[in-house]
Amino acid sequence: MTEGLGLVGIVLVSHSEALAEGAADLVRQIAGGATVVPAGGAPDGGLGTSPDKIEAAIEDADAGSGVVLIPDLGSAVLSARSVLADLAGETTAQLVDAPFVEGAVAAAVAAGTGADLPAVIAAAEEARDAAKF
Known part of the structure; x- marks a missing residue:
């Protein structure tokens, strides 16, 4: 982790408010110290997805070390990309192609250890290949 900066934040972008909040709650309970914000x-x-909710979640999750956005389905990706385009140069948030729950847990575990943004992204992406049994 870079001196003086906080942990990498995680934003869960979902079509369902209940799904985003439930997944964020699960991830917080499993991973502990990472900031996980539902959008x-x-x-x-x-x-549906709300660009305003996504932007607010990025702001809430950003402690200075970057933010990982993990979307659930197709148009969540489009909404997140639109927000990131609007914030170009203003944020180090990055959209990650990772499974929604497993990727969020892996990202939050990595972030909670103080891993930097590339390592948190890699952890989320690697969760795609984790077998469940």
Whole structure:
């Protein structure tokens, strides 16, 4: 970890507010010290993704060492990409192609150890190949 900076943050981008909040709660309980922020659901509380929620979650998760965004499904990727394009040069947040739950747990475990942004991204991506049995 870089001196004076906090841990890499994790943002879970989902179409469902309940799914994002539940996954974030699970990851926090498993991984401990990492900052995990949900960004789920449309502005009206229904299914969808909200660029405003994603941007706010990035701000909440950013402690200066970067932020990893893990999306659930297709349009969450598009919404996250749109937000990152709008924030170009203002954030070190990166969208990661990783399984939603397993990737979030792996990323948060790595972040909680003080790993840097590339190591946290690698941990999330490697979770794609982890067998469940």
